[in-house]
Amino acid sequence: MTMIEMKNISKSFTSTNGERIQAIKDVSLSVEKDEFISIIGPSGCGKSTLLRILSELQEYDSGEILFHDENLKDNLGFVFQDSVLLPWKSVYENIVMPLKIKHMETPETLAHVEELLDLMNLKEFRNSLPKELSGGMKQRTSIARSLSYNPKLLLMDEPFGALDAMTRDHLNLELRRLWKQTKKTILFVTHDIEEAVFLSTRVVVLSNRPSTIHDIVTIDLPEERTLELRDTPDFINYVSRLRGMLNEQS
Ligand SMILES: Nc1ncnc2c1ncn2[C@@H]1O[C@H](COP(=O)(O)OP(=O)(O)OP(=O)(O)O)[C@@H](O)[C@H]1O
Ligand SMILES: [Mg+2]
Incomplete structure (x- = not known):
């Protein structure tokens, strides 16, 4: 069941010196119920902007966002990159x-x-x-x-970026468990490719600015994810494939 449909979302900013910066260009993405989607892409490409648009904290210039479950809008949690x-x-x-x-x-x-x-x-x-x-x-x-x-809907913008590796591992496991137990739809921005593969059902790779969707990779790994999974060939393959895509972007 599709929960959210983003259709051709574009967004530009005017910087303080009057320069026009297109952050997002024609991004279309359907989010299914109970998905765990990670978004990766070069720094400054528009990942935070995309989450802010979804949470209605930020307006967009053109395109359309459909919430198929209207209740979702009032049932949204947000972890900001620089939470206050x-x-x-x-x-x-x-x-x-x-x-x-x-x-x-x-x-x-x-x-x-x-x-x-x-x-x-x-x-x-x-x-x-x-x-x-x-x-x-x-x-x-x-x-x-x-x-x-x-x-029901959780938007997380690099929530674990400032944490040490052990705490991060621990919270990755807990977040996966919470997601499975409490049936949430999660959109998760990260710079850490391993984290994206470990947590997600799909990983969205954004291109350099203006951001478009470069690719979407379905992570076909076992439901039950333990830290040891990160040493398996399948896992390592996903990581190197995504790293290759990211390197093409920067
Ligand atoms: N309120 C704003 N006013 C002007 N420009 C903005 C604003 N918000 C974002 N931008 C610009 O839009 C672009 C995308 O920013 P955004 O914060 O979405 O990137 P990001 O992908 O989250 O980067 P990072 O990985 O570093 O967090 C950047 O060039 C940024 O300077
Ligand atoms: Mg950001």
Whole structure:
């Protein structure tokens, strides 16, 4: 079942010195229910712009976006590349904020928040303020915040970019598990090709600016993904194929 249809989306910006920059050109993509799509492409090609357009934070110039499930628009979680936490609120209060706004504080959802604190290794810091956290902790807090009300559609813009390799591995596994258990549709931007292959059902490769879709690769690997999978020939093949495509772009 198709959830979202993007048809020929284009978007230009005018920079402060008056130069016109076309970020996205004629991007068409259908997102199926429960897909995990990663988007990779050269820096500055328009990946964040594409997610912002999808979340309706950013307008686009031409084309069309169809949400086949209208409820999806109100059931959307977003992890920004440079997520901002409320500086005067604690880790816990930041994570609970979306539930508060949506009047969804129930014993079940609050129990889920406790699980997320545990999952993100933030229990000890629940009462800390953002300024008392490391960059990685802040990022984990914003990931927990985006998951707190269990959104159906999750847009994640390099959520694990600032994390150390071990935490990243751990969160990759957990995100895959969460995605499978809670049936979400995820669009995930990353610079890490291995991460894209590990997590996704499909990987979208964007070209250099103006971004068009260079290719879409279906990742036909076992449903059950363990870290050892990364050492298998099939996995390595996907990674090198995608790396080749990316190198052509830069
Ligand atoms: N609000 C804005 N005003 C002007 N130009 C913008 C704006 N937002 C993005 N751009 C430009 O659009 C292009 C795409 O930016 P975008 O942030 O989407 O890239 P990206 O693929 O996410 O890059 P990165 O991998 O470095 O995060 C860039 O050239 C950027 O300078
Ligand atoms: Mg970006």
